[in-house]
Amino acid sequence: MHPDVAALLAVQDDDVVIHQLETRLAELMPRLEQMSRERDKAAAALASARQTADAEEKRRQEVAARVGQHKSLQEKHQSALNSVTSMREATAATAQLEAARRMIDEDERELAMIGQRLVEANHHVEDRERRLEELEAAQREARESLAADQKQLETQIADARKAREGKAKSVPRTLLTRYERIRSRKRVHAVFPLRGASCSHCDTMIPLQRRSVMEGTGATEICEGCGVMLYAAE
Numbered sequence: 491m492h493p494d495v496a497a498l499l500a501v502q503d504d505d506v507v508i509h510q511l512e513t514r515l516a517e518l519m520p521r522l523e524q525m526s527r528e529r530d531k532a533a534a535a536l537a538s539a540r541q542t543a544d545a546e547e548k549r550r551q552e553v554a555a556r557v558g559q560h561k562s563l564q565e566k567h568q569s570a571l572n573s574v575t576s577m578r579e580a581t582a583a584t585a586q587l588e589a590a591r592r593m594i595d596e597d598e599r600e601l602a603m604i605g606q607r608l609v610e611a612n613h614h615v616e617d618r619e620r621r622l623e624e625l626e627a628a629q630r631e632a633r634e635s636l637a638a639d640q641k642q643l644e645t646q647i648a649d650a651r652k653a654r655e656g657k658a659k660s661v662p663r664t665l666l667t668r669y670e671r672i673r674s675r676k677r678v679h680a681v682f683p684l685r686g687a688s689c690s691h692c693d694t695m696i697p698l699q700r701r702s703v704m705e706g707t708g709a710t711e712i713c714e715g716c717g718v719m720l721y722a723a724e
Contacts, residue, residue, distance in 0.1 A: 492708025495681075495721045497660040498669055502681050504654035508647060509678050515643045518636050525629045532625050536618040543611035550604045557597045564590035665710065672712075672719060681710070683723035692716040 567590055571583035658666055673680040682691040687701060694715025696704075704711055704722040711720045 491721070491724050494662055494665055495708060495710060497657065498665060498681060498710075498719075500657045501654060501661055501666070501669070502673075502679065504650055504657060505673065506678060508650045508654065511643055511647045511650060515640065515647065518640055518643075522633070522636060525632060529622075529625060529629060532618070532622045536615070536622050539611065539615045539618045543608065543615050546604055546608040546611050550601065550608055553597055553601045553604060557594060557601060560590055560593045560597060564594060668710075668712075669719060672717060675717070677718070679718070681719045681721065682713075684720055689713040689715055689718065689720055691718050696720065 564587065567583055567587040571580065571587055574580045574583055661669075669680050679691075682689060684690065684696065684701065684704065685693075687698075688695050692713065692715040694713055696711070696713070700711050701722070703709055704720065708722070712718070713720050
């Protein structure tokens with residue numbers, strides 16, 4: 491095997507390793523994104539539960555204030571009834587007093603229902619808070635593990651690129667440029683050996699004259715079938 495080809499294959503080996511490491515690094519991102527989506531969903535559920543509880547509390551305060559107003563009105567009508575001097579005034583005061591009592595009864599029934607809903611809403615908030623805390627605790631461990639994996643992979647990639655750069659200096663510039671152009675077409679491997687009379691990547695037959703040149707000089711050729719670089723293996 492020609493020394494230039496051997497040097498190029500060493501570069502390709504490093505590129506394959508770097509590609510594998512980068513693929514593993516890229517696979518970490520969907521896991522992080524999934525955890526973020528789960529956390530956002532839990533946080534949104536908590537926010538919704540809190541909004542419901544806040545609305546019930548606001549309604550409770552409004553009805554409680556109305557009960558107070560109606561009780562004040564009831565006291566006013568009771569006082570008026572106590573001071574009437576005629577049957578007509580007594581009838582009117584009694585009617586007003588009964589109306590105030592009915593309003594208080596209705597308000598207190600509504601207040602009781604709101605109180606029950608508020609208790610349930612607050613329990614719902616507590617449940618959502620607990621779920622979010624548990625999720626964040628579980629994700630904290632997972633994120634720490636992923637962060638460690640990410641750091642390790644980034645270090646390995648940096649080391650592999652450094653080694654690759656050193657080996658690339660041994661490859662003639664024109665040969666390296668051709669290799670990098672072919673590999674930029676989303677190929678993991680760009681260099682393949684001849685397999686008999688054919689390309690070992692796509693089985694395209696290579697003309698005898700080109701094979702003879704490759705075998706005699708160690709030159710590389712481009713496969714007309716798939717576009718990879720070919721060399722004659724010993």
